[in-house]
Amino acid sequence: LRRQEIPVEKMIDGILEGNKTMLSKAITLLESSNPDHFAKANAVVEKCLAQPNQSIRIGITGVPGVGKSSFIEVLGKTLTGLGKKVAVLAVDPTSSLSKGSILGDKTRMQTLAKDADAFIRPSPSGESLGGVARKTRESIILCEAAGFDVILVETVGVGQSETVVHSMVDFFLLLKLSGAGDELQGIKRGIMEMADAIAINKADGHNLQKAKLAETEFTRALHLYPPKENGWIPKVLRCSAMENTGIVEIWDMIQEFAGQSTQNGHFGKNRKTQNKNWFLQTVDEEMKQFFHRKKSFKSQRDSLLKDIESNKISPFYAAKTLLASLTQELK
C-alpha cells in the first residue's frame, strides 16, 4: 500500500466489479491502524453500504476439531456449484496470540480457496475482540458489494466471540460432535439459545448411530428453550463433511429460514436492530476510550482508588466525583 496508493475511486470501482484483489486491498485498509487508511477505508465502506444486496450471512461455530473448515469447504463448493459467490471470514480473537487457531494457515480449505467464486479471508489479528469484530463486520459489507451473496463467518467460540458473531449474521449454525450420550454436557447454555440450527458433524462410519442419538437428544433439549421471536424453530441435522452428506439439506434449511423470515419481516428487522446495536455499542466504547485518554483521568482515578482502599469514600460517590470532574473539563 505504501509503495502504490490506490485511489479510493479505483478501489470502489474494482470492488463493485467483483475484483477480489481490490476487495482484499480494501480489507487490508480496513484492518490498518493508520488513521489515513481508516479514513480511506471508511469512504469505501460508505459507498459499499449503499449497494443493494441479496446476501445471507451465516455464522458457523464449534470447538476446534469439530470439522469447521472441512464443513465450510464442502458447503462452499456446493454453493459455488449452485452459482453462488461465497465469502469466508473469521472472528478469531486468539489469532494474535496463537498465530491463528482458525483460518490462519493456508492449508485449510485448499479447494475452496482455488475457486474463482470464493473469497477466503483470515481473521484480523493483533486486536481485542471488539476490534476484530468491527473489522469483520465491515468486511462483510465490502464482500457483499463485491457480489458475494453467501457470507460465512467462522468462529471457534473463545470467550465472547460467538455472541459477537451472532450479532453480525442472519443465521447461526452450531457444529457438534456426537459423544457417548453426554452431548449436552459442556455446552454453553447461551450458545444453545443463539443457535438457529445444530448440525451433528462426522455422522459417518461407525459414528452414524451415535450421531442419530445425539440428534434426538439435541432436538429434545432445544424444545426446552423459549420460542424465537422470529417464529423460527431451531433444527437439528446430521452431516458428514467427509462424505458430503447432509450438506445440501443444511443449505435447504437455511433457505427455508431466509424465506420464512423475509416473509414475516424479521430478516430485515434483525439487520436493522443489529445496525442500531453496533452503533450504540460503538458510542459506548468510544466514550469510554475518550475519557480514558484524558490526561487527568488516570491521576484522579488512582487517587480515588486509594481513598476507596482506605475506606474514605464510597465507590459510587467516587465514580460520580470522577465523572463530574471529567465532564466539567469539557464545558
Ligand code: GDP
Ligand atoms: P476445525 O478445527 O473445526 O476446523 O476442524 P477440521 O475441519 O480441521 O477437522 C478436524 C478433523 O476432523 C480433520 O482431521 C478432518 O479430516 C476430520 N473431519 C472433518 N469433518 C469430518 C467428517 O465429516 N467426518 C469425519 N469422519 N471426519 C471429519
